[in-house]
Amino acid sequence: EMQLVESGGGLVQPGGSLRLSCAASGFTFSSYDMHWVRQATGKGLEWVSAIGSAGDTYYPGSVKGRFTISRENAKNSLYLQMDSLRAGDTAVYYCARGGGGYCGSTSCSQTFDYWGQGTLVTVSS
Amino acid sequence: DIVMTQSPDSLAVSLGERATINCKSSQSVLYSSNNKNYLAWYQQKPGQPPKLLIYWASTRESGVPDRFSGSGSGTDFSLTISSLQAEDVAVYYCQQYYSTPLSFGGGTKVEIK
Numbered sequence: 001e002m003q004l005v006e007s008g009g010g011l012v013q014p015g016g017s018l019r020l021s022c023a024a025s026g027f028t029f030s031s032y033d034m035h036w037v038r039q040a041t042g043k044g045l046e047w048v049s050a051i052g053s054a055g056d057t058y059y060p061g062s063v064k065g066r067f068t069i070s071r072e073n074a075k076n077s078l079y080l081q082m083d084s085l086r087a088g089d090t091a092v093y094y095c096a097r098g099g100g101g102y103c104g105s106t107s108c109s110q111t112f113d114y115w116g117q118g119t120l121v122t123v124s125s
Numbered sequence: 126d127i128v129m130t131q132s133p134d135s136l137a138v139s140l141g142e143r144a145t146i147n148c149k150s151s152q153s154v155l156y157s158s159n160n161k162n163y164l165a166w167y168q169q170k171p172g173q174p175p176k177l178l179i180y181w182a183s184t185r186e187s188g189v190p191d192r193f194s195g196s197g198s199g200t201d202f203s204l205t206i207s208s209l210q211a212e213d214v215a216v217y218y219c220q221q222y223y224s225t226p227l228s229f230g231g232g233t234k235v236e237i238k
Contacts, residue, residue: 044231044232045229047227061226099177099180108227109163109223110222111222112175113177117174
C-alpha cells in the first residue's frame with residue numbers, strides 16, 4: 001500500500017528554521033517527482049516546492065531563497081528545510097507524489113496523485 | 126503566474142441533484158502540441174488531505190465514481206457531480222499544471238440542501 005508520512009512540524013519563532021521529512025513506501029520512490037503543498041487553517045492550497053526524480057528543484061517566489069527541498073532515495077525520504085520563517089508560513093504541510101505531467105529543465109508541471117496526512121507548522125512568538 | 130478563479134464559493138444541492146463547479150484560468154492551459162488541457166480537480170473532505178479526482182480536464186482518476194465528470198478547454202472548466210451523494214460533501218479545488226508556479230483555485234464548498 002502506498003504511503004506518505006510527514007513529520008517534523010511544530011512551533012517555531014519568526015525568523016527560525018524547521019526541517020520537515022516525508023517517509024515514502026509502497027512505490028519506487030526514486031522514479032517519481034515529489035512535491036510539498038501547504039494549507040493554512042481554513043484556507044486553500046498553495047504549492048510550495050518540487051523536486052524531480054533527477055534532482056532538479058522548483059519553487060514559487062513566495063518561498064524561493066528561504067525553503068530548500070531535497071530527497072534521499074536510499075532512505076525513500078523527502079525533506080523541506082525552511083529558514084527565515086514568517087507568520088504567513090503557518091500551515092499544514094503536505095508531501096505529495098507527482099502524477100500526470102512532467103518535470104523538465106525549467107518547470108515541473110504535474111498533478112498530485114497521492115498525498116500524506118500533513119504536518120502542522122506554526123510560526124509564532 | 127496563472128491565477129485560478131473558482132465559482133461559486135459554496136453551493137447547497139439536494140441529494141440526487143446535479144452540482145456544477147466552475148473554474149477559470151487567467152491564461153489558457155491548453156498545450157497546443159498535444160491538445161491537452163493541464164487542469165485537474167481535487168476533493169478534500171474535512172480533516173483529510175486532498176484527493177485527485179480528474180486530470181487532463183476530463184479524465185477520471187482510477188476508482189473515482191462516474192458521477193464525477195470534468196469538461197471545458199482553454200480557460201473555462203467545470204466539474205459536475207451528476208447525482209449528489211452524502212459522501213460528496215467536501216471542498217473541491219481546481220489546479221493548473223500548465224506552468225510553474227503550480228496554482229489552485231480558492232475552492233468550492235459543496236453541502237447538502
